[in-house]
Amino acid sequence: MPRETPQRGGRASLIGALVALVVAIAVAAVSVFAGDGLISALGLSGAQKASWRAGTTPPVPPPVLAAMDSQAPMPSQAGLSAALAPLLSAQALGPHITASVVDVTTGQSIFSSEQDAAMTPASTTKIVTAAAVLATRGPAYRIPTRVVAGAQPGEVVIVGGGDPTLSVFPTPYYPGAARIDDLAKQVKQALGDTAPTKVIYDVSLFSGSGTGPGWDPDATTGGSGAVITPLMTEGGRTKATKYSDRYAQPDVQAAQAFAKALGVPTSAVAAGTAPAGANELGKVESAPLARIVEFMLQDSDNVLADELARQVALAKNQPASFEGASAAMKDVLEGLGLPVTGYGLVDGSGFSRNDRLSPALLTGILAMAARSDRSDLHTIFSGLPVAAYSGTLATRYLKANEGSSAAGLVRAKTGTLTGVNSLSGIVVDADGRTLAFAFMADQTTNGGQAVIALDRVAAALAACGCR
Structure with missing residues (x-):
């Protein structure tokens, strides 16, 4: 399974807050989930690194994008075609590539090529997942993990709520995440003199398969993904590294880790369901959804994406399964008035080769997220990687012949599968006009x-006035 790694080779006016967001690299918004690569890229001091990792407010990075001007001239369709068409016909992109470029201020399509075509999107799917979950749950929502009393004295039931960031490592992979040991402390205090004797884990919140249709055979073992379950720690990782191996049964491992924190032997861990109306003994909550979405986009985290897609299903009263999540996300997109022609997602991550969506849907989402009445979607912009600076674009746009003129100017989500390459995001062009784009080659x-x-x-789009 190819990994999404850094590699070389609205129709309404924009609000001031969004202007600032586009002008500055808003990685301050991802302070809770900054990874080592992003920390290093910022050049922080030792004390600043410690502050960042602790989840406190990091130093604000310098502006790198040109100021956005909604009065700037809009590129012409003929100008864009002259600048982009030759590059889109490059042999490296193969015989089939689709494209959509939209003016963010007006939402007008100004360049397209099969923009409604159903394409395999790879990880640009995560833009759709981000929009759907932010529109349903809201950016401030926190995912709970609860423990309730079991049927017998000393029995406790840990109920998975779908938080994949729940932490067990001394240094969590997702800084700011809720911790298993904090949950155990609450339970011990609630039990008082009653010693815990058995841990039951309830994963009934999700249904269906834990692996998605069309996933490659190594999807849950190659370090890029895991079995999707409502109870897991550290995204299923065995180590606190991005491409760590994942547990074959993340729910069992999480339950055993909780038992260990309680002082209960792993032999006393069993699957089950929480008794109806059971007394709550403890609860922890994830970081705000906005932070999780940002990290998902920055790091192209497949597990976060498919867990967040399940949150859309739950919010829309659909089964929390791959099929339920797909139907729920489409329902949300239709409700937002976005173009769903070509929609055929089967997961929330883009891991599946069966996924389909159109370039027009991606640019439609990005233009909508810029509207003053959709502040709930602004997190998408702060989550997008920045060319030559952060996330999966950190090591791209570094050479002159590889688009280095657009370093710091392009914010985009990457997508990579064998035979599939895509890129979708926003850019401020040479005249100060903000454009949303999606390019997909399959x-x-x-x-x-x-x-x-x-x-x-x-990079050509960034350099272009194209009138």
Whole structure:
């Protein structure tokens, strides 16, 4: 299974807060979930690193994007076609590539090529998942993990709520995440003189398979994903590294970790369900959803994406399964008035080769997220990686022949599967006009060269006044 790694080769006016968001690199908003690569990229001091990792407010990075001007001239369709069409025909992109460029201020399509076509999106799917979960749960929502009393004295039931960031490592992979040991302390205090004797884990919140349709055989073992379950720690990781191996049964491991924190032997851990009306003994909550969404986009975290898709299903009273999440997200998109022609997602991560969506849907989401009445979606912008600076774009746009002129100017979500390369995001062009774009190629034969070719297209868009 290919990994989404850094590699080389609205129709309403924009509000002031969004202008600031586009002008500055808003990685301050991801302070809770900053990874080592992003920390290093910022050049923080030792004390600043410690402050960042502790979840306190980090130093605000300098502006790198040109100021956005809604009065700036809009590129013409002919101008964009002259600038982009030759680059989109690059051999590295293969025989089939689709494109959509939208003016963010007006929502007007100003360049397209099969923009409604159903394409395999790879990880650009995560833009759709981000929009759907933010629109339903809201950016301030926190995912709970609860423990209730079991049927017998000393029995406790840990009830999975779908928080994949629940922490057990001394240094959590997702800083700011709720901790298993804090939950255990609450339970011990609530039990008082009654010693815990058995841990039951309840994973009934989710249904269906834990692996998605169309996933490659190594999807849950190759370090890029895990079995999707409502109870897990550290995204299922065995170590606090991005591409760590994952537990084959993340729910069992999480229950055993909780038992250990309680002083209960792992032999006294069993699957079950919480008794109706059981007394709550403890509860912890995840970081705000906005932070989780930001990290998902920055790091292209597949487990976070599929867990968040389940939250959309729960919010829409659908089964919390791959099928339920897919139906729920489509329902949300239709309710928002977004174009769902070509929609055929089967997961929330883009891990599946069966996924389909259109470039027009991606640019439609990005334009909507810029509207003054959709502040709930603004997190999408602060989560997008920045060219040559952060996330999965940190090591791209570094060379002159690979689009380095657009370093710091392109904010975009990458997408990579074998034979599939995509890029979707926003850019402020040379005239100060903010544009949303999506470029998707589904018949590439050299992934490294395809990445460079896409970066050149986005760089041309950034450099273009194109009138």
